[in-house]
Amino acid sequence: GVCRVPRIHGRCEPSEGRREMIALGIDPAMTTTGLALVGYDEGRFTLDWSCDVHTPDNLSDAERLSILASAIRDALRLHTGIEVVGMETPFVGKWKDTALALGAVQGVTRLVVFEHDANLPAHRFAPASIKKGLSGSGAASKLTMIEMVRVVTGRYPTSEHIADATGAAVCAILRLDAEKGGTANVLAGRRGRKGARVGMPDIGYRAPDAR
Helix, strand or coil: CHHHCCCEECCCCCCCCCCCEEEEEEECCCCEEEEEEEEEECCEEEEEEEEEEECCCCCCHHHHHHHHHHHHHHHHHHCCCCCEEEEECCCCCCCHHHHHHHHHHHHHHHHHHHHHCCCCCEEEECHHHHHHHHHCCCCCCHHHHHHHHHHHHCCCCCCHHHHHHHHHHHHHHHHHHHHCCCCCCCCCCEECCCCCEECCCCCCCCCCCCC
16 A cells, blocks of 8 residues: 555555545645545545655655655555545745745645546645634644544544645545535534534535635
8 A cells, every 4th residue: 555655654554435525635745745535424524544654854855756756646546536636735934945845745746646637626725724624713723733633533633744634635525515516514523532423513614715
């Protein structure tokens, strides 16, 4: 599986079961990229599979991008039924080198998805949009996002990168559902720590706009 690729850490068991909708979420970065497979079925979101892709900093940028591309390619190939991809667009500060590296990561990520299936929808979401989508606040902390992934999917993400990737996948599912005329709501059927459904108020959440 994806765990064949060097230095991938996280929960790597294969996904199981059929879902009404399936999305691959990607939180792309040069050092650690989060990948998350999220399903939606009967009003519930599930975190079915996830991994962190670590690229050693002693490798060249080209080698690190190759590792990342292989991991994403394997995730798309091995998990059937993916209908949409959601990617977080990282915040780029004033540092030119950081901006160039993140641009390269984004470019490779989008290229791999396109090469896998040119018709596979791939939406990009700003970090604040993903935070607002899961927590209701665009300024939510990393710890809040990790907890909200647990609330929405019933499973704790094993890292903040996987939490962000899960959020991107959830936003992609909501957008796809809205395009189909559906009424999927991130607040519907939230579950507690042991999987019991938890009633939550409906705040009229609208799928975020992709970039």
